[in-house]
Amino acid sequence: MKSVAWNGCEISFRVLDKVLPPPGLKNPHRKPLQITLLGSGGVGAHAAQAAIRYGDLDLWHTCATQNIPGNIVHIIDYDLTPHKNAVRELLKESHLLIDATQRKNPTKIIIPNELIGDMPRDAVILDLSVDPYDFFKKPYEVKAIEGIPQGNLDQYIFSPDDPAWESIPRKLQTQNRRWVVSCYSWPGLHPKACMRRYGNQLSPLLRRFVAAGGYNGINPDGRYHERALARGILKNWV
Numbered sequence: 001m002k003s004v005a006w007n008g009c010e011i012s013f014r015v016l017d018k019v020l021p022p023p024g025l026k027n028p029h030r031k032p033l034q035i036t037l038l039g040s041g042g043v044g045a046h047a048a049q050a051a052i053r054y055g056d057l058d059l060w061h062t063c064a065t066q067n068i069p070g071n072i073v074h075i076i077d078y079d080l081t082p083h084k085n086a087v088r089e090l091l092k093e094s095h096l097l098i099d100a101t102q103r104k105n106p107t108k109i110i111i112p113n114e115l116i117g118d119m120p121r122d123a124v125i126l127d128l129s130v131d132p133y134d135f136f137k138k139p140y141e142v143k144a145i146e147g148i149p150q151g152n153l154d155q156y157i158f159s160p161d162d163p164a165w166e167s168i169p170r171k172l173q174t175q176n177r178r179w180v181v182s183c184y185s186w187p188g189l190h191p192k193a194c195m196r197r198y199g200n201q202l203s204p205l206l207r208r209f210v211a212a213g214g215y216n217g218i219n220p221d222g223r224y225h226e227r228a229l230a231r232g233i234l235k236n237w238v
Contacts, residue, residue, distance in 0.1 A: 001042045001043045001046055002046045003186060003187040003189075003190070003193070003194065003197070004043055004046070004128055004186040004187060005043055005044075005046035005047040005049070005050045005055075005100070005128060005186075006046065006050040006055050007055070007183075007186040007187065007189040007190060008047070008050075008055070008098075008126050008127075008128045008181060008183070008186050009047065009050035009051050009053075009054065009055025009056075009098075009126065010050075010054075010055035010056050010189075011055070011126075011156060011157065011181050011183075011189070012055065012096055012098075012124050012126045012181045013025070013054045013055050013056065013059065015124050015157060015179050015181060016033070016095060016096065016122075016124055019122045019124070019179060020095070020122055021122060026062075026063065026066070026068060027068065028066055028067050028068045028069070030068070030069060031069060032069040032070055032071060032072050033069075033070075033071045033072070033095045033096065034071075034072055034074070034090075034093045034094050034095055034096075035051045035071055035072065035073045035074065035094065035095065035096045035097075035098065036073075036074050036076065036090050036091060036094040036096070036097050036098070037051060037073055037074065037075045037076070037098045037100060038076060038077075038081065038097070038098060038099050038100060038101050038110060038111070038144065039075075039077065039099070039100035039101040039102065039129070040075050040077050040100075041100070041102055042102075043100040043102075043128055043129070044075065044100035044101075047098055047100045047128060048073050048075060051071060051073045051096065051098065052070065052071055052073055054071070074090055074094075076090070078101075078110075081110050081111070084115065087111070087115060088115055088118050091111075091115055091116075091118045091119045092118050092119070092120075093120075094119055094120070094123060095120065095122075095123055095124065096123065096124050096125075096126060097111070097119065097123065097124070097125045097126065097145070098126045098128060099111075099125070099126065099127050099128055099129050099143070099144045099145050100128045100129060101129050101144045102129065103129075103131070103144060106131050106134075106141040106142070107139040107140060107141055107142065109142055109143075109144065109145075109146045110144040110145065111144065111145045111146060112146050112173070113146040113147045113172070113173035113174060113175065113176050114173070114176065116145070116146075116147075116176040116177070116178060117175075117176035119178055121178075122179075123178045123179070124178065124179045124180070124181060125145060125148055125178050125179065125180045125181070126180075126181045126182075127143065127145065127148060127150075127151070127180065127181065127182035127183075128186065129143075129144060130150070130151075130182060130183065130184050130186075131143055131144065132150060132184070133150060133168075133169065135169055135171070140169075140171065142172065146172055146173055146174075147165075147168055147172040147173050147174035148168075148180045148182065149162065149164040149165060149167075149168065149180055149182060150182055150184065151180075151181070151182035151183045151184065152183060152184050152185070153183060153184075153185060153188050153189070156181060156182060156183035156189075157179070157180075157181055158179065158180040158181075158182070159179060160177035160178060160179065161177075165177060204225050205225055205228060205229060208225040208226055208229060209229060212226070212229075215229070215233050215235075218230050218233060220236055
C-alpha cells in the first residue's frame with residue numbers, strides 16, 4: 001500500500017511539474033499546492049504522507065531547502081462526498097485529486113464527471129484505487145471518479161486529448177477531462193524494489209517449507225508460517 005501511494009504521487013508531481021502554469025512547481029513564489037484526497041484508509045494514509053512530500057523525498061528536501069511553499073492536503077471521506085457543493089468548492093482549488101477509496105459498492109460513482117469540470121484546467125487526477133471497469137454484468141462496475149482512463153505499466157499518464165478517453169464506454173460521461181495518472185500495478189513502477197519486497201515476504205515461507213521437508217511435513221497447527229502454508233495446501237481443503 002505504501003508503494004501504491006508513493007509511486008502514484010511521484011508520477012503525479014512529475015506531471016504537475018510539466019503542466020502547471022508559471023511560476024511552476026519549483027518556484028519559491030508559487031502558492032502552496034492544494035490536494036484533495038478521497039479516502040483515509042490503508043492506502044489513503046500513505047497517500048497523505050506521499051502527497052505532502054511530492055511522492056519523492058529528494059524533491060521534497062530540495063523544495064524545502066529552497067523555501068518553496070509545500071502542499072496542503074484535504075482528506076475527505078464518504079460522509080462528505082455526497083455533498084456536491086462542498087466537494088465542488090474543494091475541487092475548484094485542487095491541483096491534484098487523489099482517489100484512494102475502497103468502495104463497498106463499486107457500481108457507485110463518487111465524483112461525477114460534472115464536478116471534474118470545476119477543477120483547474122492544469123489539474124491532475126491520480127487513480128490509486130484502480131478499480132477496473134466491468135460492463136459484462138449489471139449493474140456495471142465503474143471507477144470512483146467518473147469516466148477516467150484505466151492505465152497500466154505500459155501507459156500510466158493520460159493527457160486530456162489522449163485517444164484512451166475515446167475507448168471509455170459511452171455509458172459514462174467523459175466531457176470534462178484533465179490529466180490522469182492511473183496504473184493497475186503501481187508497485188511495479190519500480191520493479192527491483194517491488195520484487196525485493198515480495199521476496200522478503202516469501203522468504204520465511206520458503207525457509208519453513210524446506211525445513212519441513214515439503215508439504216507433507218507442514219503442521220496445520222504449527223507456528224505462524226506453517227499455518228499460512230497449511231492454508232495454501234489443497235489436501236487440507238479437499
